Amino acid sequence: MVDALEVIIMFTSAVLLFFTAYHLLQRTGRGKRLVLFTLAAFIVTMIAAGCGVGGSNNFSVDKAAVEQSVSPPQQQGEKQISEVPASEEEQQPELSPSAESTVLQKQEPAEEKPATSGTLKVHFIDVGQADSILVQLPSGQNILIDGGNNDDGSLIVNYLKQEGVKRLDHVIGTHPHEDHIGGLDAAIRSFEVGKVYFPKVAHTTITFENLLLAIKDKDLKITPAKAGVKLDAGQGVEAVFVAPNSSSYDDLNNYSAVLKLTYGSTSFLFTGDAEAQSEGEMLRAGYNLRADVLKVGHHGSSSSTTPAFLKAVSPKYAVISVGRNNKYGHPHFETLAKLSEAGVQVFRTDLQGTIVATSDGKTVTFNKKASPLKERAPDNSHAADSSAPVTSPVSVSSSGGVKIAGIDLKGEVVTIKNTGGAAVDISGWKLVSEKGNQTFTFPSRTVIPAGGILKVVSGPNAQAGPSTLVWTKSYIWNNKGDPGALYDAQGKLVSRYE
Ligand SMILES: [Zn+2]
Structure with missing residues (x-):
C-alpha cells in the first residue's frame, strides 16, 4: 500500500539525487559539499523506505483494496471450494507500474494488508424470557441489540465488560417491551455509545421513560429504525434494517426493528418480536431475507415464523431466546415443528444458556451443539409427567x-x-x-x-x-x-x- 506522502518523499529524494549527480558531473572539484549532499539524499531515501514498511499503521489505508481483501463474495450460496484463496485476492496492484512503486512493493510484505481480524461474533446472551444480543464486528465495532428485562441490566453490563467491550457503536432497541429494553438504560449508562436506534413508537411505561432518560443524559439522539436504514458497520459488513415497513401497527411487537447482517457469504437475521404481519411486509418489500442464522421471532411464539417467511430466510441455524418455564409456553410446538421440518438446527437459551455464533465470512460455527428439538429444561416441573411426549430414543x-x-x-x-x-x-x-x-x-x-x-x-x-x-x-x-x-x-x- 503506497501512501501519497511516501510518494512525495520518494519523489523529493529522487530529485535530490538527480541534482547531486548533476553537480558531480559539472563540478568535480567540490568534493566535500557533494559528499554531504549525497549523504543527505541517501538518508531521505532511507526514511522514505522506512515509511513504506510501516506505512499502513501510520497513514490511511487504501479502502478499496482492503474491502477487496477482507470481504469474500457477497452472493449467497457461493460457498464452493473454488473460492479464491485470500492470498490471491490480496495481490492487488495499487499503483500503475513505475520505478517508485516497484521499490515500495518489494518492501511491503503481503501480511500487512488486512487490518481486520476477520471474525464476527454474535452472542445471544441468556437473559431468560427476553432478548439481548451482542454483535462484535470484524472492524472492532460493537452492536447491542436489546437489553433483556429490567433486572438484567447488571448481568448484561458485566457480560459485555467480560467480552472486552469498551464502546457500543450501535445500540438497537427493537421495540418498547420491557423484555427488550429493560436493561438497555444500564448498558447505555455504562459504556461509551455511538448511535442509538429505535423504531418510531412511544410507550407509556417507566421502563421506556428510563431508557429515554439514559439517552438524554448521555446527550445522544435516537436514529429512527425502519426498513432501509443502514448502519455503518465497518469494512466487509453490511447491516441494514428490513423492518418495520409501516408507520403504525396494532401490536407493539410488529414495530420490531429487524436487522439483516451480512459478512462475506454468511448472514444473520435478528427479528426482535416481529410477528406474521411484519413478516408479510418484509416479504412484500422484496428484501433478500435469506440468512444462515435466524434469531427466531418473538421467543418462538406461533405468532411469528410463518411458513413463507421461514422459506424466504431458509436458515441453517435458528436461535430462540426464551426463558425456562415461561408462562407463554414459548417456544410453541408449531414453531419447533416448522423449524424441524425445514431441517433447521435449533439453539435455545433456556436449554443451553448463552449461545455464541462465530463467522469468518465463509462459515458459521457455534459454541454449543444444536438442541434436541423437544428436550425440556432439567428443572422443568413438567418433565416428570409420564404422559408427556418424550424425546429420548426409546424403543x-x-x-x-x-x-x-x-x-x-x-x-x-x-x-x-x-x-x-x-x-x-x-x-x-x-x-x-x-x-x-x-x-x-x-x-x-x-x-x-x-x-x-x-x-x-x-x-x-x-x-x-x-x-x-x-x-x-x-x-x-x-x-x-x-x-x-x-x-x-x-x-x-x-x-x-x-
Ligand atoms: Zn419479547
Missing part, C-alpha cells in the same frame, strides 16, 4: 395402540392415547378434521409413552403444554359434528373418532 413400536380417545368439538381438544405397552413415535402422523378437511402434522420426535396421552388443541384459547400441541389459534372442529381421523406417517388410517 418404539410402529403403530402400537395409539388411537383418538376423544374429541371435544366445543373445547377444540383432541385427546390421543397410547393404549399399547410400548412408546410410539408419531412423528409425521396426521390428524384430519374431516368436515373442514384440515390436517395437522405431528412434529418430528413426537413420541407418546406407553399409556401416555397427547392433546392437540386449537382455537383462540389454545395453549401449548408439556403434553399439549397447539394446532392453530383458529377454530378447527365443527360443533355440529366433525369426525377426526389419525393417519400414520405412511398415510395408513390408524384411528377414527366420531
